[in-house]
Amino acid sequence: MKLATWNVNSLKVRLPHLVDWLAQARPDIVCLQELKLEDPKFPRSELEAAGYQCAFHGQKTYNGVAILSRTPLLEVSTGIPGFQDEQKRVIAATAGELRVISVYCPNGQAVGSDKYEYKLRWFAALKSYLAAELARCPRLVVAGDFNVAPDDRDVHDPKAWEGQVHVSEPERAAWRALLAVGLQDSFRLFEQPEKIYSWWDYRMMGFRRNAGLRIDHVLVDAESARRCTASSVDKAPRKLERPSDHAPVVAEFS
């Protein structure tokens, strides 16, 4: 079983890349972020033709999340229960025995800004939600764009980024609090090459210089961690013309 997460940065623009990638990588479940389109504009028929059922929660211009699956998606829920939020950043569904949550965590803009405070509040709410979901559904995968680089290995230039948004200590503490409810970063279950990232700035030839951050993650419960056989970043779609600034992250399970 292969599960992926990909921040597509506009599903409208990236649909051809997504359809091609689905055909090549053949994931069973895909979590998508930054759809940037309203639900009536979701390309359901194209993705069904590619072999996927779809659950989506979109809005115009910003945010928007989805889950694609080769098997039926049941018990779809959107948002974080009890957390009022205009921004469409969370969708959950059950595929077989697995509860899957696709998340697009806030960017935070700059340390100390209103958006940064919102990001920390949002992470606290997500943590409570994940604890409750884990109690209810022991097989849980949370995949998406977390907008946090967990440690300096996940940052191309830790000195330049020191204290900045995505790596600041309060954000990393919020990340560790998510793991503390009983989840693991699937990528770090395995020995990995150095300098693996999932996002590269469009500017300054970020991708060519491998000036990136690892901010897209697949979190898994203990049993899913035991069954996880691989976790990696697929850089191929980032090399195409007019790419998303993020690459897909893939985890495989026995």
Added chain:
DNA sequence: ATGGCTACGATCCGTAGA
């Protein structure tokens, strides 16, 4: 020198992303 791309929705610039 604090910029630099990209997407979007508004128009021919501002907001946001990371």
